[in-house]
Amino acid sequence: MNTSDLLLELRPLLRAEAAAEAPAGVEPADLEQDVWLRLLERIHAAGPPPAPADWLRRTVRGEARRLRRTTRAETSYEAEPAAAVEACPERLALRAEHHRTVRDAVRRLPGRCPELLAALLSRQDLTYREIAGELGISQGSLGPERSRCLGCLRRILAAEVAAPDRRGKVRRKQPADR
Known part of the structure; x- marks a missing residue:
C-alpha cells in the first residue's frame, strides 16, 4: 500500500479518534494535525507502521495526553499583556x-x-x-x-x-x- 492510499484510508478513523480524545479547550483538528505530522515523520524515518490503525489509535491517545499536560501547565492571564x-x-x-x-x-x-x-x-x-x-x-x-x-x-x-x-x-x- 502506498502512502497516499494509507493516508486516505486512515483519514476517517483519525477524525473520529481525534474528536473523541481531544482534551477540553483543544480543537480536534489541532489534534488531527499533530497526529498527521507524527505519521509522516514515522513514514519518512522507518516506513509505514505494520498495523496502521492500532498505531494511529495509540498515537492519538499519546498526543491527547501531551496536550492535556501542556494545557494544564499554561497560565491564563486576567487581562491581555x-x-x-x-x-x-x-x-x-x-x-x-x-x-x-x-x-x-x-x-x-x-x-x-x-x-x-x-x-x-x-x-x-x-x-x-x-x-x-x-x-x-x-x-x-x-x-x-x-x-x-x-x-x-x-x-x-x-x-x-x-x-x-x-x-x-x-x-x-x-x-x-x-
Missing part, C-alpha cells in the same frame, strides 16, 4: 497630550473646519445627513470639505506632533574602506 501596556500611566499621559494637541489644532483650522471635524468626531455618531443639516451645507459637499479640512489638520499637526520612531535597527553609513 498588550492591554496592560496600553493602560500604563505613561501611555495614558501621552495619549491625553496627543488628544489635547489635536483638539487645539482643530480649533485653529480655517472656515467651517472646526465645526465639521467636531461633528465628525462627536460621540453622538452623527450620519452625513445629520451633519450636513446641522452645518447647513449639502450632503454632497461634505466629503470634499472633510478631505480639505483633514489636509489642513495634517499640515498643522506635522510640525507639532513628532513622527513615531522607526522600528528595528537603522543602518548607518560606514566610512569608505581605506
Whole structure:
C-alpha cells in the first residue's frame, strides 16, 4: 500500500479518534494535525507502521495526553499583556497630550473646519445627513470639505506632533574602506 492510499484510508478513523480524545479547550483538528505530522515523520524515518490503525489509535491517545499536560501547565492571564501596556500611566499621559494637541489644532483650522471635524468626531455618531443639516451645507459637499479640512489638520499637526520612531535597527553609513 502506498502512502497516499494509507493516508486516505486512515483519514476517517483519525477524525473520529481525534474528536473523541481531544482534551477540553483543544480543537480536534489541532489534534488531527499533530497526529498527521507524527505519521509522516514515522513514514519518512522507518516506513509505514505494520498495523496502521492500532498505531494511529495509540498515537492519538499519546498526543491527547501531551496536550492535556501542556494545557494544564499554561497560565491564563486576567487581562491581555498588550492591554496592560496600553493602560500604563505613561501611555495614558501621552495619549491625553496627543488628544489635547489635536483638539487645539482643530480649533485653529480655517472656515467651517472646526465645526465639521467636531461633528465628525462627536460621540453622538452623527450620519452625513445629520451633519450636513446641522452645518447647513449639502450632503454632497461634505466629503470634499472633510478631505480639505483633514489636509489642513495634517499640515498643522506635522510640525507639532513628532513622527513615531522607526522600528528595528537603522543602518548607518560606514566610512569608505581605506
